[in-house]
Amino acid sequence: EEKPKLVFTLSVNKSFSTNEPIPVTTTITNKGNTTVTISEPCIYGNTLHLDITTPSGDKLSYFGPMITGWPKTITLKPGMKTSTTINIADGNWARNPDEHKKGGYLFGENPGVYTIQAFYKTRYPPAPLTENTFWQGTLKTRKHLFTISNQKDTIDFNIHVKKTYPFKQPIPVKATLTNKGNTSLKVLDFGLDHFTITDPTGKKLHYIGPIGGLRKPIILKPGETRSITLDITKLYGENIISKYEFKPGVYQIQGHYSSGPCPWPPDWNYTDIWVGNLKTPVYNFTVVDNNLNFEISLKKLFKEDEPIQIEATITNNNNHTINVSEMGLRIKSLNFNITTPDGKTLHYTGPYIRTLPKVVSISPYSSYSIKIDDLKRVFTHYNFTAGDYNIQGHYVSGHAWGPVWKGKLNSSVHKFSIITQQKTIIHGMVYEIFHTGLPKPDEPQPMGYIKPLEGVKVTAYLIPIPIKNYIIVTQLKTQSYTTYTDEKGEYKLEIKPGTYEIQVSKEGYQKEYRIVTVSPGEKKREDFQLKKITHPPTIQGIVTESKEPIPPYKPLILDKPTPIFEPKPIANATVTAYLKYMPINHHPTPQLPVFYKTHTDTKGRYQLTLGAPGVYIVEVTKKGYQKETKQLFIKIGERKRLDFQLHRIYNPSTIMVYTYICSPPTLPMPLEEVKIKALSTWSNYSYNGITDEKGLCKLQVKPGEYIIEAYKPGYIPCRKTTIVTAVWGKTTYVKIGMKPKHIEPKVIHLGESDNGKTIYVDKDSLINLTLLTNPSTGYQWNITNINHSILNLTDHFYWGFPDQPNPPEQPIIVGASVEETWLFKPITYGETSLELKYWQPWDSNSTAKTFTVNIIIGEILFKPIN
Missing domain, CATH: 2.60.40.1120 (Carboxypeptidase-like, regulatory domain)
Structure with a gap:
C-alpha cells in the first residue's frame, strides 16, 4: 500500500511596517494518491508550533488560550489542502510570561530581521480512530526571513531608461534611491546592483552591477536622492562569460536594490540601518537599426474617373532579418498626407480595426510592399477634382503580435495631377402625380395636368464598384451630389461618370429612388413623379x-x-x-x-x-x-x-434503423447495404429499405406496430425479431446488431454420389463437379440443362491421367478412365437444375448414363434446409 505524502509549507511577506498585522499562513497539502486523516493544525490545539527568532536572537513563545479537549480531525483526499493563518502581532507571543502579561512582545518597537519556522505534530484522538486510519508523524517547514521597519514606505527606488537606443551604442540606465520621508535614513550605498532583462526571444538575463568593494552605509536626508548610471552593454550577466550584444528588438528591464546589516567590517556603523528589498516596475526599451527605407510610388497623371493607385514599400538594407509591423491604414501603421489644389490637407482618420498588426519578417536586402487600389475610396469625404496634388507616406512600427522594430519612417513627397474631362450631367423635372384609383396594366395614369414641385431635394449617391470582389460597406453613400429643384421643378447635377442611386425627397411626399448609370461626358434626363402622402391603407x-x-x-x-x-x-x-x-x-x-x-x-x-x-x-x-x-x-x-x-403540418411517422457489426472483440461498426423490412402487425403494409454507409436506413411509414427484419448475406442478427411502434410526427429509433455468419467452405465438391440431390449453396461459394469419363471409347459428358443467368461455367478440364512411358503426343491409354471437372460460380440468388448426359455424340441413342442435381443459391442461415 502506498504511503501518504504530506507537504507542509509556510508563507509570510518579506517586510512589514511597525503598525500593521503580521499574518503567517501554514498549509498542509496531500500530494499522495491516498486519503489521509490528520489533526487540525492549530496553535491553541498544540498541533502547530511557530519558532520565531527576534533581531536580538531571543526566542518567542505562544502564551495564548489553549483548548482542553482533543483537536478536530481533518480528512484530506488526494490533491486537497488545509491552511491556517495566524497574526503573530496579536499580543499572544512573548519572550516570557511576564512580558505576555504586559501585552506581549511588541514587534513595532523592535524593527529588524526576524526568522520564523513552523512545526506540525499529530495528536492522537480517542476511538473510533485507530493508528491504521490516522496519520502519524511530524512535519516542518524551511526557515523564512521577514523585516519590520518603521520607515518601510519612505524609500523609493526606480530606474530611468529611454524608449529607444541605437544599435551597437551604449545603453545607459540610471538608478535612483530617494528618501521620501520626514527623517534621515541610513541605507547601504549602491554597489552590488543588478537588473533582470528579457530579450526579444523571451530569454531572461540577470545582469550584475560593478563590484566596488564593500557597500558602505550612507545617510539620506529627507528628500535627498542618491543615483548611479550604468551602461548595461558593459555588464556581465548570469551564465554569460562575455559581453552580451543587444541586437535590434524590444527588451524589458527591471531594477533590484537591497539594504541590510552586514557582519563586516566592524568599524562601520550598521546600527539602525534600513532593511529591505526593493524592485522597480518593468520598463520596455527598443534597440533599433535605422538602416530601413520607406517609399511610395504612383503615377504622375490620372484622369478624373481613374482610380489613384499607390504602392508602399519598406526595404531592409541590413545584413540581418528585421521584424516590422504589418502595413495597413485600418490598423494605424500606415497613413498619407495629401495636399489638395484647394489648399486642404487630407489624412486617413478611420474607420479602424481593433486588432494588433501582424509581424512581418523582412530578409536581408529585400523589401515588403502593399498596394492601395484607389485613394478615392480611402478619402471618401473629399471630391478629387482636376488639379495638382502632393502626397507623402508615413509608416509606424511598434505594437504587433510579437516583438518588432520600433520607429517611424517617412517617404519622399510626390506630385501627381488629375486632368479635366468633359462634364457628366444628370438633369430633369420633378412634379406631383395625382392619384386617380387603382393602377392596372390596361389603365394608364392620366397625364392631363402636371404640377412642378419646387424645393425638392435631389441627391445622387455613387454606388461603389467591387474591387477584387470586395466592397467597403462603410463607404456606401458617402460620395454624393445634392441639389434642389427651381420654381419650374427643374434640377441639374454635375457628377463624375459611374452608377448612382438617385433619391428625390420633399416633406409631405413619398420618396422616389432610381438607379442610373452615366458615361463620361453624357447628359442624361431623369424625370420623377412624387405622390403626396395621405393616410396610408x-x-x-x-x-x-x-x-x-x-x-x-x-x-x-x-x-x-x-x-x-x-x-x-x-x-x-x-x-x-x-x-x-x-x-x-x-x-x-x-x-x-x-x-x-x-x-x-x-x-x-x-x-x-x-x-x-x-x-x-x-x-x-x-x-x-x-x-x-x-x-x-x-x-x-x-x-x-x-x-x-x-393548417399544422405533422411530420409522417418515421422508423430510423441503425445496423452495426457486433461480433466481439471488434468494436461496433456501422454496417451498410443491409436490407431492412418493416412488416405491419395490424395490416398487410410493408416497407423496404437499405442502410447507407453510416449504417442508417430511414423508413417513412403509417402509424402502428411493425416487425423489423434485417438481412445481409454473410451476417446473422444478434438478437430475435424487433417490434417497434411508429407514431405521427415522431421518429422511432431501432438498433440491430449483425454478426458475421460461420463461413462454409468456399468450394462445394459434387460427384456421382450427388446424382438426383438438391444442393443449397452460398452465393460466394464455388461449385466443383467431377465425374469419371473415358475419352478413348468415344464417350463424353455434355451439359444438357443449366440456367446461365444463375450459374456461370468458369472452367472445364481433364485430370488424373496415368503415367506411361509413351511419348507425350500419345497421352491417353486406350480403355483407361480419367477425371473430368467443371467449375461453376453462382451469379445471383435463385434455383437451377444442372443436367448432363454421358454418350457418343454421333449416336443419339447411345446415352449410357445421366447426372442431375438441383442447385438452390441463397442464404442458408435464414432459410435452413433439413
Whole structure:
C-alpha cells in the first residue's frame, strides 16, 4: 500500500511596517494518491508550533488560550489542502510570561530581521480512530526571513531608461534611491546592483552591477536622492562569460536594490540601518537599426474617373532579418498626407480595426510592399477634382503580435495631377402625380395636368464598384451630389461618370429612388413623379391554427374517435403583402414591386401599413404550418381586416434503423447495404429499405406496430425479431446488431454420389463437379440443362491421367478412365437444375448414363434446409 505524502509549507511577506498585522499562513497539502486523516493544525490545539527568532536572537513563545479537549480531525483526499493563518502581532507571543502579561512582545518597537519556522505534530484522538486510519508523524517547514521597519514606505527606488537606443551604442540606465520621508535614513550605498532583462526571444538575463568593494552605509536626508548610471552593454550577466550584444528588438528591464546589516567590517556603523528589498516596475526599451527605407510610388497623371493607385514599400538594407509591423491604414501603421489644389490637407482618420498588426519578417536586402487600389475610396469625404496634388507616406512600427522594430519612417513627397474631362450631367423635372384609383396594366395614369414641385431635394449617391470582389460597406453613400429643384421643378447635377442611386425627397411626399448609370461626358434626363402622402391603407387581422392538420390525424386504434383540435393563436408568423400589379412607370427605368412584411404578436395579431392602394397578395407563413395566401383590394386611407387559419403540418411517422457489426472483440461498426423490412402487425403494409454507409436506413411509414427484419448475406442478427411502434410526427429509433455468419467452405465438391440431390449453396461459394469419363471409347459428358443467368461455367478440364512411358503426343491409354471437372460460380440468388448426359455424340441413342442435381443459391442461415 502506498504511503501518504504530506507537504507542509509556510508563507509570510518579506517586510512589514511597525503598525500593521503580521499574518503567517501554514498549509498542509496531500500530494499522495491516498486519503489521509490528520489533526487540525492549530496553535491553541498544540498541533502547530511557530519558532520565531527576534533581531536580538531571543526566542518567542505562544502564551495564548489553549483548548482542553482533543483537536478536530481533518480528512484530506488526494490533491486537497488545509491552511491556517495566524497574526503573530496579536499580543499572544512573548519572550516570557511576564512580558505576555504586559501585552506581549511588541514587534513595532523592535524593527529588524526576524526568522520564523513552523512545526506540525499529530495528536492522537480517542476511538473510533485507530493508528491504521490516522496519520502519524511530524512535519516542518524551511526557515523564512521577514523585516519590520518603521520607515518601510519612505524609500523609493526606480530606474530611468529611454524608449529607444541605437544599435551597437551604449545603453545607459540610471538608478535612483530617494528618501521620501520626514527623517534621515541610513541605507547601504549602491554597489552590488543588478537588473533582470528579457530579450526579444523571451530569454531572461540577470545582469550584475560593478563590484566596488564593500557597500558602505550612507545617510539620506529627507528628500535627498542618491543615483548611479550604468551602461548595461558593459555588464556581465548570469551564465554569460562575455559581453552580451543587444541586437535590434524590444527588451524589458527591471531594477533590484537591497539594504541590510552586514557582519563586516566592524568599524562601520550598521546600527539602525534600513532593511529591505526593493524592485522597480518593468520598463520596455527598443534597440533599433535605422538602416530601413520607406517609399511610395504612383503615377504622375490620372484622369478624373481613374482610380489613384499607390504602392508602399519598406526595404531592409541590413545584413540581418528585421521584424516590422504589418502595413495597413485600418490598423494605424500606415497613413498619407495629401495636399489638395484647394489648399486642404487630407489624412486617413478611420474607420479602424481593433486588432494588433501582424509581424512581418523582412530578409536581408529585400523589401515588403502593399498596394492601395484607389485613394478615392480611402478619402471618401473629399471630391478629387482636376488639379495638382502632393502626397507623402508615413509608416509606424511598434505594437504587433510579437516583438518588432520600433520607429517611424517617412517617404519622399510626390506630385501627381488629375486632368479635366468633359462634364457628366444628370438633369430633369420633378412634379406631383395625382392619384386617380387603382393602377392596372390596361389603365394608364392620366397625364392631363402636371404640377412642378419646387424645393425638392435631389441627391445622387455613387454606388461603389467591387474591387477584387470586395466592397467597403462603410463607404456606401458617402460620395454624393445634392441639389434642389427651381420654381419650374427643374434640377441639374454635375457628377463624375459611374452608377448612382438617385433619391428625390420633399416633406409631405413619398420618396422616389432610381438607379442610373452615366458615361463620361453624357447628359442624361431623369424625370420623377412624387405622390403626396395621405393616410396610408392598413391591413390587420389575426392568425390562428386550423382544426384540420396536414396530413389528417389517424389514431393508432382505428375505432378510437378523432380528437378535436382547438384553434389557437399563432405567434411570430410572417405576414407579407405585395402589389399584384406593377405600378405604371412613364420612364424607361422599371420600378421595383412594393413589398411589406411583419410578424404576429403572442396573440396572433398583426398589422400592415401600406404605402399605396391597390390589389395586394397577402401571404402568411410559419415553420410547421402550410402557407396561406389571400387577395385583397384596398383604397387609400382604408382599414381592412383579413384573418388567416393555418393548417399544422405533422411530420409522417418515421422508423430510423441503425445496423452495426457486433461480433466481439471488434468494436461496433456501422454496417451498410443491409436490407431492412418493416412488416405491419395490424395490416398487410410493408416497407423496404437499405442502410447507407453510416449504417442508417430511414423508413417513412403509417402509424402502428411493425416487425423489423434485417438481412445481409454473410451476417446473422444478434438478437430475435424487433417490434417497434411508429407514431405521427415522431421518429422511432431501432438498433440491430449483425454478426458475421460461420463461413462454409468456399468450394462445394459434387460427384456421382450427388446424382438426383438438391444442393443449397452460398452465393460466394464455388461449385466443383467431377465425374469419371473415358475419352478413348468415344464417350463424353455434355451439359444438357443449366440456367446461365444463375450459374456461370468458369472452367472445364481433364485430370488424373496415368503415367506411361509413351511419348507425350500419345497421352491417353486406350480403355483407361480419367477425371473430368467443371467449375461453376453462382451469379445471383435463385434455383437451377444442372443436367448432363454421358454418350457418343454421333449416336443419339447411345446415352449410357445421366447426372442431375438441383442447385438452390441463397442464404442458408435464414432459410435452413433439413
